Amino acid sequence: MTHPRTDTEVVVTGLGMVTPAGCDRESTWSAIRAGRTSAAPDPALAGLPITLSCRVPDLVGDRPILHGAGSAYLDPVARFALAAVAEALEHAGLGPQSWDGGRVAVVVGSGLGGLTTQDTALASLAEGGAGSVSPYFHPGYLINMAGAQIALRLHITGPGLTVSTACASGATAIGVARDLLAAGSCDLALACGAEAGISRLTVAGFTQLGALSPRGSRPFDTDRDGFVIGEGAAALVLERADHAAARGVRPLARLLGYGASTDAFHVVAPHPRGEGAQTAILCALTDAGVMPRQVDHVNAHGTSTPDNDRIEAAVLGRLFPHRPPVTSSKGVTGHSLGAAGAIEAALTVLAIRDGVIPPTAGTEHITPTIDADADIVTRTERPVPVRTALTNSFGFGGHNAVLVLAAP
Missing domain, CATH: 3.40.47.10 (Thiolase/Chalcone synthase)
Structure with missing residues (x-):
């Protein structure tokens, strides 16, 4: 959309x-x-x-x-x-x-x-x-x-x-x-x-x-x-x-863009090439007026399921060849289902505020094909100035929602 x-x-x-x-x-x-x-x-x-x-x-x-x-x-x-x-x-x-x-x-x-x-x-x-x-x-x-x-x-x-x-x-x-x-x-x-x-x-x-x-x-x-x-x-x-x-309030972040799509592929499985996810990301970037190379960080959906992680990483590799650092918070919080997208958007704002990418908890050995596609932050946090960030959320039924957030 x-x-x-x-x-x-x-x-x-x-x-x-x-x-x-x-x-x-x-x-x-x-x-x-x-x-x-x-x-x-x-x-x-x-x-x-x-x-x-x-x-x-x-x-x-x-x-x-x-x-x-x-x-x-x-x-x-x-x-x-x-x-x-x-x-x-x-x-x-x-x-x-x-x-x-x-x-x-x-x-x-x-x-x-x-x-x-x-x-x-x-x-x-x-x-x-x-x-x-x-x-x-x-x-x-x-x-x-x-x-x-x-x-x-x-x-x-x-x-x-x-x-x-x-x-x-x-x-x-x-x-x-x-x-x-x-x-x-x-x-x-x-x-x-x-x-x-x-x-x-x-x-x-x-x-x-x-x-x-x-x-x-x-x-x-x-x-x-x-x-x-x-x-x-x-x-x-x-x-x-x-x-x-x-009100004299300094913002924490700007919400620049929102993109949504539906896979129309399967009731629970993601599209095998992530076409719906890719569409939502591109719509969010277009809505924000942001080029892919301007993205400094991606908060991934990153569910820890075999297909989702492989497909999401492949989409990120296609769209962001400059390899912005990627994290998933679900190793800490678990998957909070309908709350996950809001929690992860809030965490993305805090990453922008503090200039740090948290580690992907629980992850020790990244799948080689995923490692080739995406720079997954592991073990310890990584200091990175974050000006523009993306946060991905994908759901059963093929629902995809992506937000673009930026420093104030």
């Missing part, structure tokens, strides 16, 4: 994260830079063929946004989203007292919605019949409810959207939010990716597809054999540049 070029400059002014690596932005970033994996045996998955997961540590309960009527019944996906948004707004110096709620948009990306609420309701139905199902089932389970809770608790009455493009959902949400700003539908947007999909059924299904590793994530490694399921959320505060300037 190409976008008409617009003179509207959109900037990132706040970041918030809740991940298996930490319940805030800087603790997550510290673990990513250190290459410290969060994968561990999960007691809730005991008895299944795969028992590894990357769980978010317990959220601290003193965040005001997590309190109030109905908070006890919030699904974890909404709790993750709310906590990430609250941190992003604090980072940006924004809140309901400082805005016209009708000029604020909320766009949330999620692949699965409130699975914990669903599991609880199914168990209640089986044990006690229909009358035992909580009236909070639908408000917790429906996929739009994380976004609805954000709007409700922050008094936001502008556009509210939930997008679902599987593992590309978080990046798609950021792109859609950018487009709302460019269209003049809002002055600022809260873009969030959130997922709380670690359940026995989800893990069993991915196991049957051969997608999960029993040993740990190792993106682009010769011995990669699947991903580790994760969870979490990230939120980005996006504003028109003139709106941020009027």
Whole structure:
């Protein structure tokens, strides 16, 4: 999908994260830079063929946004989203007292919605019949409810959207939010990716597809054999540049481009030559007005599955012969599914901020063909001035979403 070029400059002014690596932005970033994996045996998955997961540590309960009527019944996906948004707004110096709620948009990306609420309701139905199902089932389970809770608790009455493009959902949400700003539908947007999909059924299904590793994530490694399921959320505060300037705020980064495509090849397998991924990358670069040689860093989708990593690296080799340094954060966080694109976009902003490319955790021996195509950063972080960066997100169903971010 190409976008008409617009003179509207959109900037990132706040970041918030809740991940298996930490319940805030800087603790997550510290673990990513250190290459410290969060994968561990999960007691809730005991008895299944795969028992590894990357769980978010317990959220601290003193965040005001997590309190109030109905908070006890919030699904974890909404709790993750709310906590990430609250941190992003604090980072940006924004809140309901400082805005016209009708000029604020909320766009949330999620692949699965409130699975914990669903599991609880199914168990209640089986044990006690229909009358035992909580009236909070639908408000917790429906996929739009994380976004609805954000709007409700922050008094936001502008556009509210939930997008679902599987593992590309978080990046798609950021792109859609950018487009709302460019269209003049809002002055600022809260873009969030959130997922709380670690359940026995989800893990069993991915196991049957051969997608999960029993040993740990190792993106682009010769011995990669699947991903580790994760969870979490990230939120980005996006504003028109003139709106941020009027507030006297220096942006963290500029969101220059967004590209999207669909493979139309297979329900779960990527196109064997990565044609859809390549199209999305080229659309994002065109939208940004950036030449491939200007890209200094790529945050790869890098799932640690055999086909995805090989195909993604081949696309990068074709488009970026100057070999910008590449990383995947999934060795630390696991694959957080619909939240991954937003988490990785936030990490890309931090790479721009600090001028450092984190290592690809778990990766020791890069497949030779991949090594020929892409410069994968491993073992330790690499100091690199990052002016322009790309972040890739690809999902089941052939959904591809790519973002171009640049230094302010």
